Amino acid sequence: MFLAATMTTPDIPWSNLLPLLILLGGACALLMLGSLVPNWPRVATPIVTISTAVAAGIASCVQWNDLYYRKGFTIISDSVSVDRFAIAATIIITVAVALGALLAAAHNDAANGDPLERYALLLTSAIGAVVMASANDLIVLFLGLEVLSLSLYLMAASDRRRVESQEAGLKYFILGGFASAFLLYGIALVYGSTATTNISGIAQSLADRVEVGGSDAMLLVGIGLMLVGLGFKVSAAPFQMWTPDVYEGAPTSVTSYMASAGKVAAFAAILRVFIVGLDSRVDDWRPVIWVLAILSIFVGSTMAVVQTNVKRMLAYSSISHAGFILVGVEAAAHAKSNGLSASMAYLSIYTMLVLGSFAILIAVAGNGDSATSLDSFKGLAKRRPALALAFSTLLFAQAGVPFTSGFVAKFGVIKAAVEAHSYGIGIAAMVGAVIGAFLYLRIVVSMWMEEPTTDEAIVIPVPVTVVIAISVAFALVIGFFPSLLLNAIDLVRFAPR
Numbered sequence: 001m002f003l004a005a006t007m008t009t010p011d012i013p014w015s016n017l018l019p020l021l022i023l024l025g026g027a028c029a030l031l032m033l034g035s036l037v038p039n040w041p042r043v044a045t046p047i048v049t050i051s052t053a054v055a056a057g058i059a060s061c062v063q064w065n066d067l068y069y070r071k072g073f074t075i076i077s078d079s080v081s082v083d084r085f086a087i088a089a090t091i092i093i094t095v096a097v098a099l100g101a102l103l104a105a106a107h108n109d110a111a112n113g114d115p116l117e118r119y120a121l122l123l124t125s126a127i128g129a130v131v132m133a134s135a136n137d138l139i140v141l142f143l144g145l146e147v148l149s150l151s152l153y154l155m156a157a158s159d160r161r162r163v164e165s166q167e168a169g170l171k172y173f174i175l176g177g178f179a180s181a182f183l184l185y186g187i188a189l190v191y192g193s194t195a196t197t198n199i200s201g202i203a204q205s206l207a208d209r210v211e212v213g214g215s216d217a218m219l220l221v222g223i224g225l226m227l228v229g230l231g232f233k234v235s236a237a238p239f240q241m242w243t244p245d246v247y248e249g250a251p252t253s254v255t256s257y258m259a260s261a262g263k264v265a266a267f268a269a270i271l272r273v274f275i276v277g278l279d280s281r282v283d284d285w286r287p288v289i290w291v292l293a294i295l296s297i298f299v300g301s302t303m304a305v306v307q308t309n310v311k312r313m314l315a316y317s318s319i320s321h322a323g324f325i326l327v328g329v330e331a332a333a334h335a336k337s338n339g340l341s342a343s344m345a346y347l348s349i350y351t352m353l354v355l356g357s358f359a360i361l362i363a364v365a366g367n368g369d370s371a372t373s374l375d376s377f378k379g380l381a382k383r384r385p386a387l388a389l390a391f392s393t394l395l396f397a398q399a400g401v402p403f404t405s406g407f408v409a410k411f412g413v414i415k416a417a418v419e420a421h422s423y424g425i426g427i428a429a430m431v432g433a434v435i436g437a438f439l440y441l442r443i444v445v446s447m448w449m450e451e452p453t454t455d456e457a458i459v460i461p462v463p464v465t466v467v468i469a470i471s472v473a474f475a476l477v478i479g480f481f482p483s484l485l486l487n488a489i490d491l492v493r494f495a496p497r
Contacts, residue, residue, distance in 0.1 A: 048119075078201075089264055106464050128265070156168045164248065182226075185225050243318065301439065311372040352471050356390070356474075360390060
């Protein structure tokens, strides 16, 4: 009793946590209603999930508007940031949740049992992703990472019809556990070197430090281990070995969400930890980011070219995209650079492109989620010309063809690198974009210039059609009117220390 009476707890401004509370309330509502209401209608589950994501997104937009006349700030003993960087990431994540729930509706199948738990996991993973983007403390960041990762492990193994799904979940769990261990050990070493896990506190501690004949070995090893852990989460080479197998084995709707919201959360964590917390040690970690970016671009682009499964092609493509985003991260490490806004613009654009691409893959793969080879896409233009046109648009956008959103994304990060005088990485990114374009052209040629290998009808569920339409419209509208997105992204800022 005495301990409870004397304990000092931080003030919690609940209104600033409204998006998180909405997501948590939606997950709890799904589990409670599904358990307590007899004959819970199957169609109501995705509706509740999408409504929850939309409500959380609207709450985030209100927060964005509230910061128009004020700078960002931290809450709960400086452990959580409320700034436009975190809010922008939250909005992207909620969009991924809403569209991911639409795609998951196409996988509702009696063989897979009640889908309610999978939608609840979708919302809990979003909670972890938002916490990662908002965390101003390494321990809070790690907790968010574990909530996100554990949800994704289960979602990857959720297709009971296919043994590949069980294998994907197991591989992701084992390798993800190793990555989390690296990250946690890195956090421990950084704490041992700076005596704090608060990101702003780490920045202050390192800025005030004067080394006289000392050694930063503990700090440098800690930074390296954190890079390994977070590099795994973003599928950066050489930590990408899990990506093609997990992406191929997991249900395609889960893969689309994993490749979008999961990447947004992990990159948000990288940007905040390294740009805010370790900015005084930028000369130590920026060369590593430089190497990871080039490796990711070339490994992803070259390995994708030799694949014969479209799902694996898109998996290696995601590795290449991670490299381009790392180009923006490297640029953001330079003073007076727009690398931060370029990285966030790339993340928002990539999220829409990857969700639309995997939505088309769901349509072609069919109910069994198995027809994902390149042969299944041969002659698609003769079977479903509108679907082939939509996929071609999204593939050209990923290749960075002008007048598409992908061109805006790639031009943005390369421009940021050049403005930061990182000419080497900018040139490497342009060369990697040319190599990667061969992958997308290969799929387009198969769809439009080869004969179909089957005459089986392609049935496109209505939710999948909605996701495809939204993604294609976004790719074209942002391609022709990039200021609609870039003007907002340019306002992205971290909370002042």
